[in-house]
Amino acid sequence: MLYEEVLKADLPPDLSRYLLDYLYLIIEAIDDYNITGAIGMERALNAVLGTIITDSARAEKVRQSTFGEKFLGVITKLGVVLKLAKTATELADGVRKLLTNHP
Numbered sequence: 433m434l435y436e437e438v439l440k441a442d443l444p445p446d447l448s449r450y451l452l453d454y455l456y457l458i459i460e461a462i463d464d465y466n467i468t469g470a471i472g473m474e475r476a477l478n479a480v481l482g483t484i485i486t487d488s489a490r491a492e493k494v495r496q497s498t499f500g501e502k503f504l505g506v507i508t509k510l511g512v513v514l515k516l517a518k519t520a521t522e523l524a525d526g527v528r529k530l531l532t533n534h535p
Contacts, residue, residue: 438455438499457480458510461476461477465517470517470518
């Protein structure tokens with residue numbers, strides 16, 4: 433697991449903290465999916481994307497690190513899963529409306 437790899441790695445403390453904090457948010461959102469649904473995952477993704485913009489120097493260090501590609505891969509996969517979850521919810525809502533409004 434990427435979180436454990438980062439824990440064991442010899443990274444500068446600020447880089448390690450950055451990766452661990454945002455990986456934890458993502459893990460927590462996935463673990464809490466049954467409770468928070470796609471909204472929790474969206475919040476985690478927005479937090480990561482927001483910090484890439486607001487802390488671009490550190491985000492660039494992460495990108496250049498040995499974990500940069502894996503971290504961006506996790507973010508990309510979370511985005512895809514979030515899109516699928518939202519699409520599935522919208523589809524289910526549409527089917528539900530069709531079934532309840534059909535004589």
